């Protein structure tokens with residue numbers, strides 16, 4: 001693809017705005033850029049790096065002549081518009097979970113399984129943000145010794161729920177400071193000064209939809225249908241950058257120093273692992289950038305199987321969504 005007309009669907013949202021920033025920051029060589037959102041935003045101007053862009057209302061006709069669509073809308077909006085975009089001949093890189101488990105749709109993290117892009121039939125899916133963060137950190141280890149089991153607890157920032165989630169935390173902090181009643185809309189309970197162990201709906205075994213993504217998407221991305229995953233996802237009152245505690249079992253021995261060596265040279269990772277000097281990944285350090293921070297790497301002392309535990313943090317709007325999608329788009333240049 002030489003001279004690209006690219007569109008962002010959901011361009012006013014947390015992910016869509018960051019996609020726009022990433023296209024500009026990474027100097028993506030587009031010929032034309034179309035920004036689409038709901039009728040509520042039509043005509044609004046957005047400004048990024050001193051450049052102004054006007055938002056258009058998305059309609060089924062919006063995709064005529066578009067080569068690439070970066071979709072940053074919720075499942076129902078993505079599910080409605082994407083078939084029109086594909087019919088119009090565009091390649092769609094979708095951030096929603098609408099198509100992720102469709103066998104005809106590659107589910108891509110460029111650092112992990114870029115080669116699968118070539119099987120696309122018009123749609124390429126961007127994985128769940130917590131899954132991207134975990135797998136960027138784990139893939140270099142998995143290439144050395146296969147991961148057979150993962151036990152994960154996530155600490156997910158409010159921005160994972162979009163622009164509305166960030167506003168809700170800010171508003172609640174302000175209301176509490178002003179001794180006013182707090183409002184909840186995006187989260188089921190007060191999130192300020194709280195933790196909420198629910199992201200998505202629960203299945204009949206008691207796991208939330210967010211927790212099942214780590215298993216189902218992880219198996220597809222790693223091409224490991226028998227990978228055993230037990231995940232607990234928690235919403236925490238941080239603004240940006242998810243954190244994860246991960247314990248993994250491997251089919252072969254892998255010691256802590258080998259794991260550190262593999263990670264220090266791996267793309268997309270910053271190893272911050274010096275606990276004696278209180279250096280470990282934290283969301284305030286990993287936010288607003290694309291690197292996944294990994295640290296606290298240690299032997300799993302609870303088992304004599306080959307196990308390691310680690311802790312990682314990553315900005316889920318950047319590498320967990322917008323940048324991952326733009327990296328996929330760059331493979332079409």
Ligand SMILES: NC(=O)C1=CN([C@@H]2O[C@H](COP(=O)(O)OP(=O)(O)OC[C@H]3O[C@@H](n4cnc5c(N)ncnc54)[C@H](OP(=O)(O)O)[C@@H]3O)[C@@H](O)[C@H]2O)C=CC1
Nearest residue numbers: 010012013014015037038041072073074096160162163321
């Ligand atoms: N936030 C995150 O960390 C991550 C989000 N994702 C996924 O990315 C997608 C977007 O999430 P996020 O940016 O957080 O959400 P936001 O709520 O911040 O943004 C939603 C976007 O969708 C647009 N939209 C809503 N309804 C329509 C419609 N009828 N027609 C066209 N556009 C519409 C909104 O436009 P308007 O402003 O006009 O309403 C807005 O641009 C979701 O699928 C989410 O699951 C994936 C990984 C991480």
Ligand SMILES: N[C@@H](CC(=O)OP(=O)(O)O)C(=O)O
Nearest residue numbers: 095096097128129156160161
């Ligand atoms: N659900 C994630 C963000 C997200 O949108 O994920 P997904 O695209 O898988 O729904 C969170 O709330 O932190």
